[in-house]
Amino acid sequence: MSAGIRHDDLRRRxxxxxxxxxxxxxQPSRTEIASATGLSHSTISAISADLIGEGILxxxxxxxxxxxxxxxxxxxxxxxxxxxxxxxxxLTLNELSxxxxxxxxxxxSEDRRQLTTATITRDELTSELTAMIRRLxxxxxxAQPRPLRVVLAIQGITDAAARVMLWSPITPHRDVPFxxxxxxxxxxxxxxxxxCNMMAIALRWRDxxxxxxxxxAILLSHGIGMGLVLKGQLFSGTQSSGCxxxxxxxxxxxxxxxxxxxxxxxAYAGDYAIWRNAVGMNEASLPEDGVSAADMQAVAVxxxxxxxxxxxxxxxxxxxxxxxxxxxxxxxxxxxxAFVGAGAATFDLLEPSIRKAIAxxxxxxxxxxIPFDIIPDELPLMRxxxxxxxxxxxxxxxxxxxPAPAEGGGKAVx
Numbered sequence: 139m140s141a142g143i144r145h146d147d148l149r150r151r152x153x154x155x156x157x158x159x160x161x162x163x164x165q166p167s168r169t170e171i172a173s174a175t176g177l178s179h180s181t182i183s184a185i186s187a188d189l190i191g192e193g194i195l196x197x198x199x200x201x202x203x204x205x206x207x208x209x210x211x212x213x214x215x216x217x218x219x220x221x222x223x224x225x226x227x228x229l230t231l232n233e234l235s236x237x238x239x240x241x242x243x244x245x246x247s248e249d250r251r252q253l254t255t256a257t258i259t260r261d262e263l264t265s266e267l268t269a270m271i272r273r274l275x276x277x278x279x280x281a282q283p284r285p286l287r288v289v290l291a292i293q294g295i296t297d298a299a300a301r302v303m304l305w306s307p308i309t310p311h312r313d314v315p316f317x318x319x320x321x322x323x324x325x326x327x328x329x330x331x332x333x334c335n336m337m338a339i340a341l342r343w344r345d346x347x348x349x350x351x352x353x354x355a356i357l358l359s360h361g362i363g364m365g366l367v368l369k370g371q372l373f374s375g376t377q378s379s380g381c382x383x384x385x386x387x388x389x390x391x392x393x394x395x396x397x398x399x400x401x402x403x404x405a406y407a408g409d410y411a412i413w414r415n416a417v418g419m420n421e422a423s424l425p426e427d428g429v430s431a432a433d434m435q436a437v438a439v440x441x442x443x444x445x446x447x448x449x450x451x452x453x454x455x456x457x458x459x460x461x462x463x464x465x466x467x468x469x470x471x472x473x474x475x476a477f478v479g480a481g482a483a484t485f486d487l488l489e490p491s492i493r494k495a496i497a498x499x500x501x502x503x504x505x506x507x508i509p510f511d512i513i514p515d516e517l518p519l520m521r522x523x524x525x526x527x528x529x530x531x532x533x534x535x536x537x538x539x540x541p542a543p544a545e546g547g548g549k550a551v552x
Contacts, residue, residue: 292316301317452484
């Protein structure tokens with residue numbers, strides 16, 4: 139006996155499938171949506187008519203694959219940019235940024251501000267965040283609707299419910315309930331995410347043919363982080379955001395890390411760690427927050443010039459990263475790796491040691507070379523990942539539900 143399906147549940151599922159197909163393809167025809175979803179042409183016609191009437195989709199001619207066909211171009215569907223707005227924010231070392239994004243995923247407006255995250259008070263930090271979002275909301279074009287979702291990405295560990303920043307290396311403050319604070323301030327649903335997880339989400343949307351089932355997105359910057367996708371799903375812990383790759387132990391009782399522990403991968407591979415080793419400081423010395431891009435560029439120039447402490451510093455960094463990846467691959471098998479962030483610009487100095495270390499682990503005993511990609515700028519990825527998380531919420535939780543059904547709806551169907 140088949141289980142009953144409520145009519146409004148079926149309607150919501152079908153609307154979600156159509157919206158998702160349009161978001162994935164950009165400007166698909168109804169025929170292409172039918173091929174992607176398996177829904178009948180009549181169902182798609184009815185749903186698309188509703189979505190157009192509600193201002194969620196619009197029609198366009200001669201776009202996408204339809205334009206390449208012979209004969210009269212099919213009418214394509216696309217997301218209506220004015221249907222919704224979301225707000226995304228990213229908090230990293232000494233910088234806060236936020237942006238308003240329209241329903242098509244395009245940037246409407248943005249704001250960026252330098253902060254001293256190590257010393258700013260808790261109240262000042264939350265005030266800066268809320269003030270920035272308030273400016274974006276008040277300055278949006280009149281045709282742009284009020285935001286329907288806020289997503290904040292932060293460098294650090296968040297709780298599994300995506301409500302609280304549990305800990306971050308960039309600030310001494312712990313257990314900050316950012317999602318609750320934002321919802322009280324703006325009466326908009328909010329969520330807080332690990333920044334590297336958002337990089338992984340963005341990569342999956344950008345290039346699903348390469349980043350689909352299993353892959354790693356590793357941040358190489360002042361800190362070391364990772365977003366991990368396994369079997370097509372973003373990996374997170376049962377209690378927290380998980381995947382603190384940079385704080386796996388590389389060398390017990392080794393170099394001092396920003397987290398206060400000793401021997402972490404980051405304590406050898408973060409910018410501050412490479413700089414500390416390059417200038418000959420003791421590895422037990424306190425990590426420097428003020429290592430600039432110019433400092434790191436100067437270290438890289440000297441490392442490329444020949445043997446010396448600078449090249450050895452990059453060798454140590456690559457070894458720590460490589461052993462960490464190799465140990466992970468001993469558990470999950472090798473997968474594509476995207477190295478993201480300013481540190482990726484010096485990947486030529488890191489790669490030999492990374493590959494050598496991986497080869498010395500159980501995870502390196504596979505015949506095919508592991509594919510590496512280099513993406514030097516992390517902020518666009520983090521922002522894009524936040525935007526896709528926020529827009530997916532609008533797609534599934536707001537627009538897929540549609541207008542309230544008329545009285546007598548909600549009957550079960552087989």
